[in-house]
Amino acid sequence: MTKWLTQRLLAALVLCSLAAPALADWGLNLPVGVTPLSKEIYGLHMLIFGVCCVIAVGVFGAMIYSIVAFRKSKGAVPAQFHHSTRLEIIWTVIPIGILVAMAIPAAKTLVKIEDTRAADLTIKVTAYQWKWRYDYPDNGVGFFSSLAADSVKARQVGSGADVYAVDHYLRNVDHPVVVPVGKKVRLLITANDVIHAWWVPEIGMKRDAIPGYVNELWFRIDQPGTYRGQCAELCGRDHGFMPIVVVAKPEAEYDAWVSEQRTLAGLPPQQQSEQALAAAGSK
Numbered sequence: 642m643t644k645w646l647t648q649r650l651l652a653a654l655v656l657c658s659l660a661a662p663a664l665a666d667w668g669l670n671l672p673v674g675v676t677p678l679s680k681e682i683y684g685l686h687m688l689i690f691g692v693c694c695v696i697a698v699g700v701f702g703a704m705i706y707s708i709v710a711f712r713k714s715k716g717a718v719p720a721q722f723h724h725s726t727r728l729e730i731i732w733t734v735i736p737i738g739i740l741v742a743m744a745i746p747a748a749k750t751l752v753k754i755e756d757t758r759a760a761d762l763t764i765k766v767t768a769y770q771w772k773w774r775y776d777y778p779d780n781g782v783g784f785f786s787s788l789a790a791d792s793v794k795a796r797q798v799g800s801g802a803d804v805y806a807v808d809h810y811l812r813n814v815d816h817p818v819v820v821p822v823g824k825k826v827r828l829l830i831t832a833n834d835v836i837h838a839w840w841v842p843e844i845g846m847k848r849d850a851i852p853g854y855v856n857e858l859w860f861r862i863d864q865p866g867t868y869r870g871q872c873a874e875l876c877g878r879d880h881g882f883m884p885i886v887v888v889a890k891p892e893a894e895y896d897a898w899v900s901e902q903r904t905l906a907g908l909p910p911q912q913q914s915e916q917a918l919a920a921a922g923s924k
C-alpha cells in the first residue's frame with residue numbers, strides 16, 4: 642500500500658514538473674518586457690511584492706500564533722492596559738520607515754520614466770474612434786493604423802469565420818508603427834475625438850490620449866521584434882478593435898523602411914542630416 646502511494650506521489654510530482662512551462666504561460670504576473678524601463682518596473686514590482694509578502698507573513702503569523710497560543714480554553718487571561726506610548730511610537734515609526742524605504746527606488750524609476758529629454762526619434766500618436774495615426778515629423782512619414790482586414794471580416798456577425806484561424810485575431814493592424822532598435826523613442830500622444838490610451842505591456846508604458854492635450858512617453862527597445870498592445874481607455878463602441886502593433890527593427894532596416902514610406906508617399910529621398918554627414922566625413 643505504501644509503495645503504491647509512493648509511486649503515485651512520484652508520478653504526480655513528475656507530471657507537475659512537466660506542467661511548469663504551461664504554468665509560466667498563465668501570465669498572472671507583469672511581463673518583464675523588452676525595454677530597460679520595463680525591466681526596471683518589473684524589478685521594482687517584484688521588490689515591493691516581496692516586501693508585502695514578508696509583512697503579510699509577519700502580521701498573519703503573529704495573529705495566528707496569538708489566537709492559538711493565548712486562547713481562552715487554555716486559560717489565557719487578557720492584560721488590562723489602555724495606553725502604551727512606546728507601542729504607539731513603534732507601530733508608527735516602523736511602517737513609516739518601510740514606506741520611505743520603498744519610495745526611494747520607486748521615485749528613482751518614476752524620474753527616469755518622466756525624463757523624455759534627448760530623444761533620438763519623436764513620433765506623434767493621434768487616437769481616433771477607432772484607429773491610431775502615427776506621424777514622424779523628422780521624416781515626413783505619416784499613416785493610419787487600423788485593425789487588420791482579416792480580423793475586421795471575421796468579427797462581423799454571421800461571418801462564420803473561425804477566429805482561431807485568423808492571424809492574431811483582433812491584435813493585428815494594417816500598418817504597424819516601426820521604430821529603430823536601441824534608440825530613445827519619444828511618443829507625443831493626443832486624441833482627435835474622445836479619450837483613448839496607448840498601451841503596450843511589453844514596453845511597460847501606458848499613457849492617456851486626450852483631445853487638446855499632449856502626453857509624452859519614451860522607450861528604448863533593445864531587441865528587434867513585434868510587440869502588441871491595445872487602447873486601454875473605454876472609448877466607445879469599437880474600443881476593443883483598435884489594437885497597437887510596434888515593430889522594432891535594426892537601424893539599417895528602419896532607415897530602409899523610412900525610405901520606402903517616403904517613396905510610397907511620393908516624397909523625395911531624405912537629405913542626410915548635417916550631423917550624419919559630419920559623422921560620415923570623420924570616418
Ligand SMILES: [Cu+2]
Nearest residue numbers: 837838872876
Ligand atoms: Cu480607444
